[in-house]
Amino acid sequence: MTPDLPFVNRRRLLCGCAGLAGFAALGLAGCGQDTASSAQAQAPAEIQPQSSCSLDGMLLSDYPGPKGQIRFANVAEVQWFCDTTELLSTLLAPEQVRTVVSAFVQDMAKADWEQPRGHWIDARQAVYVLGSRRRGSMGPTAISFASDADAQAFVQQQGGRALRFAEIQPAMVDLSGGAQQDTRM
Template sequence: MTESTLQTAVTRRRLLCGCAGLLAVGLGACSRGGSAGTALAPVEADAKTSCALDGMLLADYPGPKGQLRYKDSEQTVWFCDATELLSTLIAPEQVRPVAAAWVQDMAQADWERPVGHWIAAQTATFVLGSRKHGSMGPTSAGFANVADAQAFATKNGGKVLAFAAIKAEDVDLSGGVRHDGRM
């Protein structure tokens, strides 16, 4: 092998290794689902976190909360009630692509002061229409597994539904006062 042929082989090998490295980095970032190689994960609300729909402070109210991130933003959008989040996700006019959405697993979180225990909304099982109220009255409680949702519904009433089975009319936000006798 001549020196020129050897240099060409080394240069070609470096080029191929460099391309393979760039491909691996690019695929790694894609598989994590975030920009700049960061994985999407739920975050915790603080005392000043407010609901995107009505400005209510999440910390001031009981019941399950929700959060989401849109694909075109790194900002977390908060909901003081899980029904508000579900309505946003399921509404037929929802056209802004969602990167991730979370609700709290109410088998783990304290109803009066829910903190943590975030699960993907699309994989949760929900109880709609129970006697337990959240910040906006009747709410949707999310659970990581069906057995916990069924146990909650047996104790507190309500209908058990997988996320995919929830229809827009199940989480309609119009006429809240009509549906809540406490107001």
């Protein structure tokens, strides 16, 4: 005995294939949009007058020193940091479970210390100077550079120690007591 199979004629077969092709086209169009929005999420944003720190609400433009930004997966807004130590603490926190799409800090060999704008570099590729005499918005800060040579030149002038991102341990960027060192709050 042969099982009763539904009758499939040429028209039903072609309509079914056309429907599948339509779904595939929609899927590819969606992929293109994801790629475009993904590329946008990978690009650094620029500080605006109203940009404020995601941790404490401080306006970035009111404070000197290097700034940072993180884009998390499924979060539309850029998460700003008025100090690179805050950004590093967030990236290195063992309890950090959000997926990081991109993270940027400023190349302080190029950005103005008092009013840093632009000059964004990948936070995980930067060289940081810790323990220098320079102070950021929250007191002691991790000063970010695109090149080791610029970081070493800074160390010669301001002291501290140059470290790559992979060398920084969470205890080195502990935020406890940071606000106590800010005399402008």
